[in-house]
Amino acid sequence: MFEIKAKDNRGRVGVLKTNSGDVKTPNLMPVIHPRKQTIDVKKYGADIVITNAYLIYKDEDLKKKAAEIGLHKLINFDGPIMTDSGSFQLSVYGDVDITNKEVIEFQELIKTDIGTSLDIPTAPFVTREKAEADLEVTLERAKEAVDYRNSQNMEMKLNSVVQGSTFPDLRRKCADELTKLDADLYPIGAVVPLMESYHYKELVDVVMNSVAHLPDSKPRHLMGAGHPMIFALAVAMGCDLFDSAAYILYAEDDRLLSVRGTYKLENLQEMPCSCEVCCNYTPDDLRAMPKEKRRDLIAQHNLNVSFAELRLIRQAIYEGSLMELVEERCRAHPNLLEALRQLGNYSKDLEKYDPRSKKSAFFYTGSESLYRSEVLRHIQKLRAMPRKRDLVILPPSRKPYSKYVSSKLGNFYVYGSEQELDLNNTDFMVLDIPFGLIPLEIDEIYPLSQNESPRTWDVSSLEFIEDFISEFVEYYDQVLIHSNVIKKLDIGLYNIHSQSDEIRYAKDDLKKVKAIADYQFGVGAGDALFAGNIKIEKSKKTGKIRHIYDGKTLIVNMRASDSFLILSKEGAKRLHAATQYPKNRVVVNKDSEPFSLEGKSVFAKFVVECDEDIRAKDEVLIVNEEDKLLAYGKALLGACEINDFQTGQAIKTRKGMK
Numbered sequence: 001m002f003e004i005k006a007k008d009n010r011g012r013v014g015v016l017k018t019n020s021g022d023v024k025t026p027n028l029m030p031v032i033h034p035r036k037q038t039i040d041v042k043k044y045g046a047d048i049v050i051t052n053a054y055l056i057y058k059d060e061d062l063k064k065k066a067a068e069i070g071l072h073k074l075i076n077f078d079g080p081i082m083t084d085s086g087s088f089q090l091s092v093y094g095d096v097d098i099t100n101k102e103v104i105e106f107q108e109l110i111k112t113d114i115g116t117s118l119d120i121p122t123a124p125f126v127t128r129e130k131a132e133a134d135l136e137v138t139l140e141r142a143k144e145a146v147d148y149r150n151s152q153n154m155e156m157k158l159n160s161v162v163q164g165s166t167f168p169d170l171r172r173k174c175a176d177e178l179t180k181l182d183a184d185l186y187p188i189g190a191v192v193p194l195m196e197s198y199h200y201k202e203l204v205d206v207v208m209n210s211v212a213h214l215p216d217s218k219p220r221h222l223m224g225a226g227h228p229m230i231f232a233l234a235v236a237m238g239c240d241l242f243d244s245a246a247y248i249l250y251a252e253d254d255r256l257l258s259v260r261g262t263y264k265l266e267n268l269q270e271m272p273c274s275c276e277v278c279c280n281y282t283p284d285d286l287r288a289m290p291k292e293k294r295r296d297l298i299a300q301h302n303l304n305v306s307f308a309e310l311r312l313i314r315q316a317i318y319e320g321s322l323m324e325l326v327e328e329r330c331r332a333h334p335n336l337l338e339a340l341r342q343l344g345n346y347s348k349d350l351e352k353y354d355p356r357s358k359k360s361a362f363f364y365t366g367s368e369s370l371y372r373s374e375v376l377r378h379i380q381k382l383r384a385m386p387r388k389r390d391l392v393i394l395p396p397s398r399k400p401y402s403k404y405v406s407s408k409l410g411n412f413y414v415y416g417s418e419q420e421l422d423l424n425n426t427d428f429m430v431l432d433i434p435f436g437l438i439p440l441e442i443d444e445i446y447p448l449s450q451n452e453s454p455r456t457w458d459v460s461s462l463e464f465i466e467d468f469i470s471e472f473v474e475y476y477d478q479v480l481i482h483s484n485v486i487k488k489l490d491i492g493l494y495n496i497h498s499q500s501d502e503i504r505y506a507k508d509d510l511k512k513v514k515a516i517a518d519y520q521f522g523v524g525a526g527d528a529l530f531a532g533n534i535k536i537e538k539s540k541k542t543g544k545i546r547h548i549y550d551g552k553t554l555i556v557n558m559r560a561s562d563s564f565l566i567l568s569k570e571g572a573k574r575l576h577a578a579t580q581y582p583k584n585r586v587v588v589n590k591d592s593e594p595f596s597l598e599g600k601s602v603f604a605k606f607v608v609e610c611d612e613d614i615r616a617k618d619e620v621l622i623v624n625e626e627d628k629l630l631a632y633g634k635a636l637l638g639a640c641e642i643n644d645f646q647t648g649q650a651i652k653t654r655k656g657m658k
């Protein structure tokens, strides 16, 4: 029912399949009032809507009509419709005249596409006792709803809402319990009060603790979120759907939504965007209008900016610039900036979902960028690398550093035990923001060259880099730090002697490709892949490495855009022979073995196991349960998702071994 088409961080462009058609996600479901609706939301871009089954149920007239003609005709929308259950009314009025079972039955009767059980929206910051007691009821009802739907063979899909107030462990517990059910979508509930009071930091905790314990193969819906200001952040945390009455509620109050916040019409001298409403009317025109006409035009603007933002977000996911968009959006309000900083505490989780390579470059937009998964990933790899005896630290220059590094390296200060430098036993690294230290051999691999940062370093990045150096100098016997690096930093390194002997760096293509292979596939891969009569072929135009052979046999191609090594049949064989199961492997079941051997792509449902370090865009080996090499290809999803999904492609196979 849900498939991922493109990913960036936890954000995904997906397709949600319903009986009334497919919907591209992330998407916004405008709230339709079953009686008062004046705006045709479809005309302004709505692909899916949400309405309230309880309001229909409570109105005798609507109830009868809905049962007769169905929900789609009742609200005049032929696309997918989600219904809410009255839980929101429960949270506002304290009570509703309907049971959980009744509301499930009623939603099926009126032919909703996606129904919701009667969860208890527990407000933020309540006592733990209250949150726990409510949660028990929410869980019981979610289970009752799913069991009832299944026992009656109902057609509708079901939401199971995550509650737990602002207690991260209760959100996790709720998500874990709901995951055991056969629900179709997982909304995250009771977040409206957090958003209304600008408690975005707490929103990050609530959402991250929920999504990290929900299945990756089901869509998540941030309930009641309808302000475009937070869409990008929420999508980066893994939310796929939004719903809101904000477009019309704000319009009734003469307020215009924007990604920078909310504008009151009374304060506007200029219209805030380039949508058709903003192009065709001035603030004075709107102020002079009858209330209803003005409300509808402002609602139209509100929908326009919301859908425009969602298009931009999906585009950012396709091109791999979602975090740049999030960082931009989170500068619209100090509390959003606080939320972005809070998200930095979850980078270990986000890293599991972030593709290894992207179409667009990594932009450093402030110290928050230092907590992005790309940085964390590089640091982890660097820490795991085998080290030589000595280290030479060079200042950043033009990228790629290895291309422009001169063979004579200038003045250095020595840290540690001063001894003659053995070039064969020395690591050469460039000090860099945001990646800390970049070994010269691997500097062309994504994102170590494909990034931009200001040439001057701010205080936070200086602190980051100083911590980095302090950690790394301890791993080596002797560290030679270039004088230009010392000038940039204020590190209290003791035992520093000046040294002016000339140090030389000799470029070595074989060392370089081996280091890239180790970085990409794991330590030892370089020696295993590039043994024999190695020939390195370069592009005549750019001088970049393109193909690597053993004699006449191709082992790998090096992709120009990100310097990733793309295996050939021989490369796959060598990598397979040199690495231990399940490293770099995706294991498929018996049934799919012949398809893999023929080079057909691997669907997630055929995967029985995979290396937990696999990320989207990794080059992987496809093996059977006896570890026989069947094929090789490119992962479209990360290990967590490959394991969870039962539909869609997991690996785009490059070639079968047949």
Ligand code: GUN
Binding pocket: 084, 085, 086, 087, 088, 116, 117, 119, 120, 121, 122, 161, 188, 189, 190, 191, 192, 223, 224
């Ligand atoms: N609408 C906004 N918040 C909620 C919630 O927590 N539960 C339900 N069912 N609907 C909502």
